[in-house]
Amino acid sequence: MADKVGIEVSVAIGDAVKLARADVVAAYPITPQTHIVEHLAELVASGELDAAYIPVESEHSAMSACLGAAATGARVFTATAGQGLELMHEVVYVASSMQLPMVMTVANRALSAPLSVWGDHSDVMSVRDVGWIQIFTENGQEVVDNVLCAFRIAEDRRVLLPVMVHLDGFHLSHMIEPILFPEQAEVDRFLPPNQYPFPLDTAKPVTMGAFAPPVIYSETKKAQEVNIRASQEVIIECWREFGDAFGRYYSPVEGYHSEDARVLLLTMGSFSETAMTAIDRMRDDGKSVGLVRLRLWRPFPFEEIRRAVKEAEVLIVVDRALSFGGPGGPVCSEVRSALYGEAKRPKVVSFVGGLGGRDISLDGFEAIVSRGMEIAETGSEREFEMFGVRE
Amino acid sequence: MTKPENMMTWKDLEIGSIVTEPGNASQYQTGAWRSQRPIHDFTKCIKCGLCYLFCPEGCIGQNAEGYFEADLFYCKGCGICARECWTRAIKMVEEEE
CATH class of the missing domain: 3.40.50.920 (Rossmann fold)
Structure with missing residues (x-):
């Protein structure tokens, strides 16, 4: 275990995503999330993170690109806030309903109007019912830890759901805090490679996101509800194993x-x-x-x-x-x-x-x-x- | 083959409702949408196949005698075949008739 580093929480999130060895980052910058994706863009440009960085034209496109990337079995990360989450909204439902694992940090921000870039949980509540696993954090260390946990939970074969990690805009995203980063080898042990069971493959064609007439739609929603409820057990197991490995324990x-x-x-x-x-x-x-x-x-x-x-x-x-x-x-x-x-x-x-x-x-x-x-x-x-x- | 849709329970669904069986859209009875049905008059049909070419559903095929005919399991009753037929061999009638 390395020493504590004084670092802006947004930058620390970028470093945590690098430690998680993300394959694809698709994001659009929006205050107060901007520093997260700026830092990831730097990490990819400098070659420190071997990932595809997709600079899209909107949050709607960011989430759409994440869907496609997740469907290939890639490890996928994005981040947004406030109005960006609103613009993304339609596709956010699709990610969870198609059970495509990915991690999104949301630097919680108030919603317009009047325009406010500052923090509250209005944006969170607009996505309350979208079917993503959603975790709240209180300080920078918790954000870094839970970004790592979120990848493992999302990609767990028993779960396969996207996960949001919420951090308060400015109050957390822009603070410089002392943070312990685990070593790469420790993260690799904790977070195995993504084994998404149906990666897009021309040799094994599947249809994703097909349409469902009334005769089957209710069954798909029941399956989704049972799945997210059952994920709680896996989330608790993940937090326990994270605690055993790194000494910091989390609970619902x-x-x-x-x-x-x-x-x-x-x-x-x-x-x-x-x-x-x-x-x-x-x-x-x-x-x-x-x-x-x-x-x-x-x-x-x-x-x-x-x-x-x-x-x-x-x-x-x-x-x-x-x-x-x-x-x-x-x-x-x-x-x-x-x-x-x-x-x-x-x-x-x-x-x-x-x-x-x-x-x-x-x-x-x-x-x-x-x-x-x-x-x-x-x-x-x-x-x-x-x-x-x-x- | 997996169960037909109206027999499947929520437990039968693949993760994210992914469809792993290619071509299962053929189980979907789009014919149930129809309010009008095409009637083919084979005494007028010259087997030109224009109805087959125009059918947006791709549900028209040749029968054993070579005449073109719509598969009513899929035919949505749009009437394009009747409109395009050179010899007026296809007539649309109301389903309830």
Whole structure:
């Protein structure tokens, strides 16, 4: 194991993709993802990464090129953010429905209008139901580790699905952080070559992405649903083996002082780190608070969420996206539905904040906890509140 | 041969619903779309094969006597053959008639 390197997280992602020995990168630059694909273009141009770099004219073409490349059995990587993910949208569904393994990092960004290049989870929620495995990260090390894991999960014969690794735009993508890179030989041991079972081959012709009349479409969707749910077991196995090899372990749901806490916060993404510091401060003040961090967004870890929160009295979910005219925070909505059938469950309070790059500070998280407890006490937790909006 | 589509369960599908059996589109009964059906009058047919050339579905072939005839399993009833036939040997009739 080498020493820690101080490096911009976007550049570190490029290096991780190089360590994974990607064969094809097709991408279109968009803020705040640009540095990831710029660095990969440099690595390919300099010959450090032996891959085909396809500079396409749009994100729609980027994902289309990735589909074709994955169908040949190549190891495929792309990255996008915000509006780019929106333009890619149609083809994103095709990748998962055709079970073409690939890895995409998404530097999470708010959606227009008004134009915002800054981070939140609006873009994530637009691809919530596309059938990709989706993993959230909190710091640069987690991104690098999970990019490596994502290739292995995607290409596992029991899974064969594309995987998104989410990192908050700017808050993560543009930070310079100390990161441990595994040695090439260690990565090669952990990540075997891609063995996609039906690579395009004129000697063994197949039809991919054929049309399905009503008589068979429902069966294809049932197969897809069963497959992504079953992938959770493989994801957990991969994280365990990654931990055994590299000493850093990941889980679908991770706690922080959550075991004995009366009040729990639930967050997803990089602001979980701020929330952890806020929890420390509140614990020092004698408050019984803890944090639950959601790492695996799809497949949604229903059982793990139920286990993680069942002893708490109040659960305060902080979302970084809005479902306009809907239930408020999309994460909270999923958590509520996971808990609905439980006899013993906490009161669930929903906040939406940190939109379009706005920070939630330590004081902010303390204020959210205080306000959340107040809402739970008055029994008005059916509504959601937007945090930090000037009235 | 794999099962016909209406017999397949979700467990029978290949990964990503890939089709591994070439040419299985022949199982698809496009004839079910038809609202009009071509009637061939072999007393007028001169076996020129123009209907065969124009048929966009490729469903017209020669029968044992050499006359051209549509395979109603695939014929979508577009009527192009009737329109193009020099000798008016093909007439389109409503399916319910």
